[in-house]
Amino acid sequence: MDPTNHETEAPLPDINPLRMQVQAKIKKLELLSSTGLWILALFTALSMGALRDFDFLPPLSESIRVALGAGPPIKYINGALLIYGFSAIILILTQMASDKKPSGALGHFGYLGAFYLFYHFSEGLRENFWAVFSVGLTILGLQSYHVWNYYHEKIQEQAEILLELDKLLD
Amino acid sequence: MFDNLIARAIVPVTIAVTGFVIFVCILLYSFVKSDMTAEALRNVNNCADTVVKSTRSAMMEDDQRAIQDIVSNIGTRPSVELIRIYDQEGQVQYAGEEKQGVQSETVETHIANFLQADFATKKQDQRDIDHSSGNITVSLPILNEPKCSTAACHFHADDEPVLGYFSIAVTSGALEKTLAVLRYRMMIFSVMVLFLTIGGVTALLRMNLFLPILRLTYNAEQAAQGVTEPDLPKSDHKLGKLNKDFRLLVKQRDQALEDLKALEVPDGNVDDGSDKS
Known part of the structure; x- marks a missing residue:
């Protein structure tokens, strides 16, 4: 084969669609990497409401209160919060250690919101607000760090692929 | 990369450590505060019960002067902020010296609750603690007993379950002081635990992981700049096989370079292996 004969060489496939795909994936990963922070912000907003004992919400009607029944004793909620906090932190640390895809941030937000509500209905929110807030901040802080770390690595992988594609294009 | x-x-x-220590300390403080408050309320309740028992004899004899003396004497104690005895209609009959800044609204609310309550609730004591103003308030009903209803001089009918109400408010300064000391001690304890845990973990990681990696990174830089394997700084064995394999790679590179040099012909060309003879 004559190396100087360029006409006989097979043309390189167009890599622009592939580049665009990688770029779109990077954008998607960037969005996903900030989900932890969004949930943390949402929890902070909920905590601001809990600090005011949800006084901006209309009070529940008597019939709904009767249907819901009396709130659980505060010492039981405290015990449940302690077990939940410990388990959640261990769970997130295990996820981080095994480099698993982060999941369950919204679930944690739901659990913490439920604790605020239980304390509110048992009339113990003022005394126990800071306990829920500190454990929530810890759990969601760890979770958002894990989310950010996990997706940041994925973004770096995609950026390396994009760099290789750019080299091919050049 | 290393910073990361x-x-x-x-x-x-x-x-994890900071958050969990702070959370557990807040929760523990909440438990201790709740237990100590309950204990303080029980103590004041017992004191109130003792006062009611001690005035019972004077009440039986309808000795109003003696009752007023008892109430006044108790009211002179610095820790007692308010002491009152109410009749069945909720009117103050006897009162001791009342200190300034006493929130008598709490006591009035207790009496109003007693007057509105049914028979079962009327018999229950009412307790309140205000940590911000430092008051513990206890109100209890003075119940009718058989010796009251059968007394000759000053009797009440059998169907009158409650003869009056007794209210006392004492300062919770000592409790607040103990709680404040507990708070500071817990804060100091938390800070110490945090420093020790984070410091310990950092020291262990630095000693067993970061420093060996730093040494290996330095060795890799030196090797990339052409330093031969024997001239590389000696490294420890904390990274195990990784360190040995790295040095082996550098050694193989040095050997390959030496072999390449030996194959070079004197005129600068590399021997291609063909037989020229």
Whole structure:
């Protein structure tokens, strides 16, 4: 084969669609990497409401209160919060250690919101607000760090692929 | 890369330990505060019960002067902020010296609750603690007993379950002081635990992981700049096989370079292996 004969060489496939795909994936990963922070912000907003004992919400009607029944004793909620906090932190640390895809941030937000509500209905929110807030901040802080770390690595992988594609294009 | 490694190792530990220690301390403080408050309320309740028992004899004899003396004497104690005896209609009959700044609204609310309550609730004591103003208030009903209803001089009918109400408010300064001391001690304890845990983890990671990696990184830089394997700084064995394999790679590269040099012909060309003879 004559190396100087360029006409006989097979043309390189167009890599622009592939580049665009990688770029779109990077954008998607960037969005996903900030989900932890969004949930943390949402929890902070909920905590601001809990600090005011949800006084901006209309009070529940008597019939709904009767249907819901009396709130659980505060010492039981405290015990449940302690077990939940410990388990959640261990769970997130295990996820981080095994480099698993982060999941369950919204679930944690739901659990913490439920604790605020239980304390509110048992009339113990003022005394126990800071306990829920500190454990929530810890759990969601760890979770958002894990989310950010996990997706940041994925973004770096995609950026390396994009760099290789750019080299091919050049 | 190394900065990221340090951050990745220490940040999660710091967040988890700091958050959990703060959370547990807040929860523990809440438990202790609740227990101590309940104990203080029980003590004041017992004191109130003792006062009612001690005035019972004077009440039986309808000795109003003696009752007023008892109430006044108790009211002179610095820790007693308010002391009152109410009749069945909720009117104050006897009162001791009342200190300034006493929130008598709490006592009035107790009496109003007693007057509105049914028979079962009327018999229950009412307790309140205001940590912000430092008051413990206890109100209890003075119940009708058989010796009251059968007394000759001053009797009440059998169907009158409650003869009056007794209210006392004492300062909770000592309790607040103890709680404040407990708070400071817990804060100091938490800070010490945090420093020890984070410091310990950082020291262990630095000693067993970060420093060996730093040494290996330095060796890799030196090897990339052409330093031969024997001239590389000696490294420890904390990274195990990784360190040995790295040195073996450098050694093989040095050997390959030496072999390449030996194959070079004197005129500068590399021997291609063909037989020219």
